[in-house]
Each structure stands twice: as C-alpha cells, then as structure tokens.
Amino acid sequence: MTPARRMGPKGSEIWHSMLDAAEQIMQDQGYGELTSRSVADRIGVKQRLVYYYFSTMDELIVEAFRRAAVREIERLELALESKHSIRELWKVFIETTDTKLVSEFMALSNRIDALGKEVKDHIEKCRDLQVTGLERAIAAKGIEPTISPIAATIFANAAMLALHHEAGMGVTSGHEEVLKVIADYIDLHDPAD
C-alpha cells in the first residue's frame, strides 16, 4: 500500500470554491476545458493546490456532481412540502436546473464509472420525488389523471431539457405550444384556489 497523499479537508471554504470554479468552467466552456490549471487560475491559486484538495480530477468532478445533486434534492423536497406541490416541483426544474451543467455531467458519466453510478442514483431519486408529489396531488384533488404520473414526469423533464438546449442554440419554434400543454396539465391537476 502506498501511503495516502496528504489531503485538504472536504467541505472547507477553498474546497467549495474549487467546486464552484469547476461548475462555472463546465457551464461556460464545457468539460474539455475543465483542468486542474483552469480551476486553480479561476480562484487565483496554483495548480498544485487542486491536488491537495482532490486526489484526482475525476474525484473533483464526482464531488462537484454530488454537491449539485444534494442541492437539487433539497429544493425538490422543499417544493414537495408546498400546498401547490405540482406547480412548485415544476418551477424547481424550469427555473433552477442548469441544463448545460446537466449535459456535461451526463456526457462525463460515460467515461467516469463512479460518476455514472451517482448520476443514475440521482435521476432515480428525483423521479421518485416528482412522481410521489404528483400522485399525492392527484389523489388529494380526486381527479382522474389524463396520463400516468410517471409518464407525465418524464415528458415534462425531457421537454424542459430540450427547450433549454434549443433556446441556447437559437431555436424557439414550438416552445410556446409545449409550455402551454404543460401549463394546462398543471392547471387541470393542481387548480389554484
């Protein structure tokens, strides 16, 4: 056994700022530009320090995902407690999900096995929360759902990702129509008081 390299504390201020930098780089330039040097440059330290806080770049990436995933679950759980949970769950996704970051992590998960596992777990956790919220709301209002809660969840999330993606490229045809379908679905299953 080679002795473990001396390492910095998880959760410290600089640890967080490195993950912040990593997120920003992936958003702005894609994972191809995410390197120990680009992270260090962005927060004004030397490259060597990145390897004091993370043993490999892959580990940094996995930690960045894990932190972002925890945040998203917290937002979803908060929305679930709301009176208008369907509306709030949808707002969490449409307003706070960073679709660019999502794509980068999904692409990376193909070549970093540890990340693939994290991503899979996270998707399943999110889906459970959303479906549970939808089912509960439907049961409470005593409405017959037009399509199954799980299918509705998948359609809504997939469409939102696509719309964000396309908008980022300058394509917007049909977007209004899609949002209207979703809004109608919400109005039907979670009517305002």
Add this chain to the structure above:
Amino acid sequence: MTPARRMGPKGSEIWHSMLDAAEQIMQDQGYGELTSRSVADRIGVKQRLVYYYFSTMDELIVEAFRRAAVREIERLELALESKHSIRELWKVFIETTDTKLVSEFMALSNRIDALGKEVKDHIEKCRDLQVTGLERAIAAKGIEPTISPIAATIFANAAMLALHHEAGMGVTSGHEEVLKVIADYIDLHDPAD
C-alpha cells in the same frame, strides 16, 4: 495571405473512413477522446494524414456532423412519402437516431461556432419535416388533434432522447408508460388500415 496547405479531396474513400472513425470514437468514448491521433489509429494510418484531409480538427467535426445530418434528412423524407407517415417518422427517430452522437454534437456546438449554426439549421429542418408530416396525416384522416402537431413532435423527440440516455445509464423506470402514451397517440392519429 498564407498559401493554403495542400489538401486531399472531399468525399474520397479515406475522407469517409475518417469521418466513420470520428463517429465511432464519439459514440464509444466521447468527444474528449476524438483527436487526430485516435482517428488515424482507428483506420490504420499516420496522424499526419488527418491534416491532409482536414485543415483542423474542428473542420473534421463539422464535416462529420454535416454528413450525418444529410443522412437523417434523407431518411425523414423517405418516411414522409410513406402511407403511414407518422408511424414511419417515429420509427426513423426511435430506430436510427444515434442519441449518444446527438449529445456529443450538441455539447460540441457550444464551443465550435460553425457547428452551432449547422446544428441549429438541422434541428429546424427536421422539425419542419416532422410537423408537416403530422399535419398532413391529421388532415387526411379528418381527426381533431389532441395536442398541437408541433408540441407533439417536440415532446416525442425529447422523450425519445431522454429514454435512450437513461437506458444507457441503466434507468428504465417509467419508460414503458412513456412509450405507451406515444403509441396511443400514433394509433389515434394514424390508424392502421
């Protein structure tokens, strides 16, 4: 003006095989592994030759996308001529679209401007063909559509991308339900004889 470097002919056999290699590398390993060396290795030539056929790697990537896009348009146009055009259009997407490749090109389009333009044009072209086919089929059968053709097109494509992605990661919950919703939509708007 620096004189243009001597270049190999577009469309030659080896030109195509280089683009084939590029596609395969992106599918298997992601665009991070797409390099002049990996392309050359895969077809058994030396790295230098890639720069005889393409002036930069970005150009190779754009050409790879352009070739794939032309193929997809051809498949869609063929499907449009069919009697059951909705069914056939859907089959083109679900059976022949390589979603992994799509994601890679979409990610790349954020940092290669020339590619971004190509991708935007292609999305719009595909959407037009699909929507036209759907509208025509609906008019021919004299049916009142449940949701607008363009929204249906976007939902279906987005859902298919998401399902493929998730399946690739081992997530399959809710997939059957989504496919059933789409199948029902098709049955309703494009009934078999």
Add this chain to the structure above:
DNA sequence: GTCTATACACCGATAGAC
C-alpha cells in the same frame, strides 16, 4: 498520397521546500 520527424503547448500528477 503517405510518411518521418518535430515544434510547442498543455495535461495529470508528484517531490519536496517553506
């Protein structure tokens, strides 16, 4: 058309001083 050889930049990761 295809090759050898090479320039130069940048990557991940480590040794070890302060």
Add this chain to the structure above:
DNA sequence: GTCTATCGGTGTATAGAC
C-alpha cells in the same frame, strides 16, 4: 496550507522527404 519545480505523456499543427 501553499508554493516552485518538474516528469512523462499527449494534443494540434507544420516542414518537408519519398
């Protein structure tokens, strides 16, 4: 904790021989 310095590897791209 943060640094300087450095290794070996690999990337893009070019010069120029055959």
